[in-house]
Amino acid sequence: MLLYVVGLVAPWFVYRWYKERKRVANKEDKYVYITGCDTGFGNLLARHMDKLGFHVIAACYTEKGEDELKKIASDRLTTFHLDVTDSESVSKTAASIKTLVGRKGLWAVVNNAGVALPSGPTDWLTIDDYKGMLAVNLCGVIDVTLSVLPLIKKARGRVVNVASVFGRVSPFGGPYCVSKFGVESFNDSLRLNMTPFGIKVACIEPGFFRTNVTDVDMMKSNMKKLWERLPQNVKDEYGPEFLKASIDMLDQRFRMLTDSNLMKVVGCMEHAITAVHPRTRYSAGWDAKFFWLPVSYMPTFIMDRLFRKNSPNVKPKVSAL
Numbered sequence: 001m002l003l004y005v006v007g008l009v010a011p012w013f014v015y016r017w018y019k020e021r022k023r024v025a026n027k028e029d030k031y032v033y034i035t036g037c038d039t040g041f042g043n044l045l046a047r048h049m050d051k052l053g054f055h056v057i058a059a060c061y062t063e064k065g066e067d068e069l070k071k072i073a074s075d076r077l078t079t080f081h082l083d084v085t086d087s088e089s090v091s092k093t094a095a096s097i098k099t100l101v102g103r104k105g106l107w108a109v110v111n112n113a114g115v116a117l118p119s120g121p122t123d124w125l126t127i128d129d130y131k132g133m134l135a136v137n138l139c140g141v142i143d144v145t146l147s148v149l150p151l152i153k154k155a156r157g158r159v160v161n162v163a164s165v166f167g168r169v170s171p172f173g174g175p176y177c178v179s180k181f182g183v184e185s186f187n188d189s190l191r192l193n194m195t196p197f198g199i200k201v202a203c204i205e206p207g208f209f210r211t212n213v214t215d216v217d218m219m220k221s222n223m224k225k226l227w228e229r230l231p232q233n234v235k236d237e238y239g240p241e242f243l244k245a246s247i248d249m250l251d252q253r254f255r256m257l258t259d260s261n262l263m264k265v266v267g268c269m270e271h272a273i274t275a276v277h278p279r280t281r282y283s284a285g286w287d288a289k290f291f292w293l294p295v296s297y298m299p300t301f302i303m304d305r306l307f308r309k310n311s312p313n314v315k316p317k318v319s320a321l
């Protein structure tokens with residue numbers, strides 16, 4: 001029986017490997033626009049695509065990010081200042097890109113810019129916390145994509161959206177998972193709508209990687225800040241031990257789980273941009289492939305039990321459980 005299974009699965013893997021290794025031609029004529037290039041995946045991708053010979057349009061949030069990239073990149077790399085929450089900044093950047101790429105059009109846009117804070121139990125957050133993060137992680141992705149879609153149509157190019165394993169499962173409160181579920185949805189409808197135009201749309205779903213987004217000290221100080229601004233009655237409901245238990249768990253889990261090899265994610269982004277046959281979804285990282293993705297297919301009662309078991313031990317004083 002095992003031999004039959006191996007006999008069926010192995011040829012499929014070989015076929016997939018063969019199909020996926022073909023790369024697009026004329027990379028020196030192709031322009032790739034990446035958001036959030038100051039740090040993390042975006043920064044590494046910009047440097048990597050520059051080394052491969054593409055024309056990189058690296059959008060940075062800060063002047064410092066722009067200056068540092070310019071120092072180390074070739075003259076094929078162009079930087080722009082971009083705040084994805086500011087529509088004027090988005091359309092100004094798109095206009096400059098239109099001039100830069102000319103008749104060739106834009107080969108790819110990588111919607112990478114994102115934030116992860118504030119995050120915490122849902123009833124610790126305000127609607128403004130939600131709006132602020134959705135403006136970057138979701139509306140920013142939509143605005144940037146729409147602003148350059150005509151240029152991508154011209155090149156019959158690619159849209160690469162950076163979601164997360166938390167666009168598949170929602171194990172903690174706050175706007176992060178909401179925003180990434182939104183990115184997944186935008187990604188899927190865009191992929192269907194753009195197929196007739198020859199545009200390929202891919203979604204990257206990384207697990208836990210060591211970047212600013214997963215910085216433990218920033219996470220801990222975010223939890224403390226959220227706790228401090230809570231009204232006394234909500235603090236009483238959770239009990240005084242809850243904050244410490246949450247912070248201890250954050251510390252332990254994040255230090256244990258985060259992978260420092262960002263190339264695992266950047267390699268997926270590169271494949272989505274350069275492969276003749278890119279995948280529709282990329283699970284980047286062992287935790288994404290072997291934990292978060294399988295968990296996302298489990299029945300809700302199993303998923304909930306698993307996540308509850310791994311939540312801070314201290315039960316709220318008014319818990320109904």
Ligand SMILES: NC(=O)c1ccc[n+]([C@@H]2O[C@H](COP(=O)([O-])OP(=O)(O)OC[C@H]3O[C@@H](n4cnc5c(N)ncnc54)[C@H](OP(=O)(O)O)[C@@H]3O)[C@@H](O)[C@H]2O)c1
Nearest residue numbers: 036038039040041061083084113114164208209211212213
């Ligand atoms: N690290 C992980 O484990 C992980 C897992 C799954 C998904 N992701 C996603 O991967 C993407 C990249 O994150 P990262 O991990 O590489 O973290 P990162 O180093 O913090 O990168 C995020 C980038 O977005 C920029 N940015 C923030 N707000 C912006 C705005 N309003 N307009 C334009 N740019 C803005 C940041 O600039 P500043 O540095 O100047 O703030 C930064 O360069 C994000 O979408 C994130 O949600 C990360």
